[in-house]
Amino acid sequence: DIQMTQSPSSLSASVGDRVTITCRASQSISTYLNWYHQKPGKAPKLLIYAAFSLQSGVPSRFSGSGSGTDFTLTISSLQPEDFATYYCQQSYSTPLTFGGGTKVEIK
Amino acid sequence: QVQLVQSGAEVKKPGASVKVSCKASGYTFTDHYMHWVRQAPGQGLEWMGRINPNTGDTDYTQKFQGRVTMTRDTSISTAYMELSRLRSDDTAVYYCAREIGSSQFDYWGQGTLVTVSS
Numbered sequence: 194d195i196q197m198t199q200s201p202s203s204l205s206a207s208v209g210d211r212v213t214i215t216c217r218a219s220q221s222i223s224t225y226l227n228w229y230h231q232k233p234g235k236a237p238k239l240l241i242y243a244a245f246s247l248q249s250g251v252p253s254r255f256s257g258s259g260s261g262t263d264f265t266l267t268i269s270s271l272q273p274e275d276f277a278t279y280y281c282q283q284s285y286s287t288p289l290t291f292g293g294g295t296k297v298e299i300k
Numbered sequence: 301q302v303q304l305v306q307s308g309a310e311v312k313k314p315g316a317s318v319k320v321s322c323k324a325s326g327y328t329f330t331d332h333y334m335h336w337v338r339q340a341p342g343q344g345l346e347w348m349g350r351i352n353p354n355t356g357d358t359d360y361t362q363k364f365q366g367r368v369t370m371t372r373d374t375s376i377s378t379a380y381m382e383l384s385r386l387r388s389d390d391t392a393v394y395y396c397a398r399e400i401g402s403s404q405f406d407y408w409g410q411g412t413l414v415t416v417s418s
Contacts, residue, residue: 291347
């Protein structure tokens with residue numbers, strides 16, 4: 194199985210900050226990497242697919258980069274509605290696997 | 301608009317089975333794989349498997365092999381996930397999720413809490 198490791202596991206940031214979350218795969222997954230965020234009590238929401246493609250309706254302050262084993266999600270200017278837990282997910286091979294999550298909290 | 305509506309919360313005893321439904325609307329049900337993902341309380345996301353609604357073919361993660369069964373009823377655009385021999389660590393919210401592209405999930409059900417307790 195492909196293991197996905199996210200860092201950090203949590204971070205504190207202020208509105209307007211630039212935030213970067215990293216995700217590392219245990220083997221190369223090309224660009225088969227997706228990002229979601231999840232708010233308490235809600236289902237996850239797709240933000241970025243195929244490493245850098247913005248899902249329809251997602252604000253342009255979200256961006257993704259990377260290929261192979263190392264990936265990054267960047268929020269250029271954190272907004273109040275962005276405080277949530279972020280997950281990466283590899284879709285290179287089954288079993289599909291998720292990272293452990295990064296909780297973005299208000300500083 | 302696309303919607304996935306899941307069945308309600310369940311409380312089960314250890315050793316029992318649970319069957320969760322996921323009714324799809326707003327798109328052609330047989331055009332997209334349906335996946336099941338679970339989330340234990342305070343934990344991350346865990347993929348359980350998927351079903352091709354067109355053919356009924358399934359692909360389960362090894363952890364659940366022999367305990368999970370995914371089926372569908374195309375006449376009512378509904379997917380089902382049945383988990384048997386429940387244990388306390390199966391307590392979780394179970395989500396269905398529609399696949400697009402290369403196994404990313406663009407629509408999710410609202411989640412079904414399954415509590416396993418004696």
